[in-house]
Amino acid sequence: MTYSKELLKGTLTTIILQLLESKGRMYGYEITQEVKKLSDEKILIKEGSLYPALHKLKDDGLVATETEMIGNRVRKYYSLTPDGSITTKERVKELNDFFETLKIVLNPRSAMV
Template sequence: MYSKELLKGTLSTIILKLLTHNDKMYGYEIAQRVKILSKDKILIKEGSLYPALHKLKDDGLVDTEKEMVGNRMRKYYFLTEKGRVSTLEKVDELNQFISTLQSILIAKPQPS
């Protein structure tokens, strides 16, 4: 498991990205999917996941619909149009940030 600090700023982008590939997903499912995709290296805790999802909804990037499965409630999340646009921007920004980061991590002595 990576130190939790690294995830900061990237969690909502990860969630949004997953939702671009799935019409709708529920919270628990998202956490499991990230766990699998990251080979157990990113483990999203409930205390991070649900507040993050609530914030995405407050910001209008996702909307929800409830569904009963047997006796249990599931709350599905799906992207709004605003959310789709925002996801493109956020993923792009994250990719740019990653490549900038890498150029620094690879950089050799005094470029000045």
């Protein structure tokens, strides 16, 4: 079972940022595998989503890259810039807050605070 791809919209970038925040640095393929593992195979990030997202994060100055050669194979590591670290905290906070709000909207009877 995989989630409707629409659900990922708006959260993919936050997932990437938060992974980089906790792991320090990662390469693309590693990110897809880590998300797959953590989500019990329920969230599968595709290359067609991941790489454009990473490139955009770089354009926006939120991540920096360094390329390494592993044998003859190129590997591109991503890590957060100071700006990226700040943005990550904001995004994660916003996402958690959004979830809480949505819970209330989706279940009005639990809204008695």
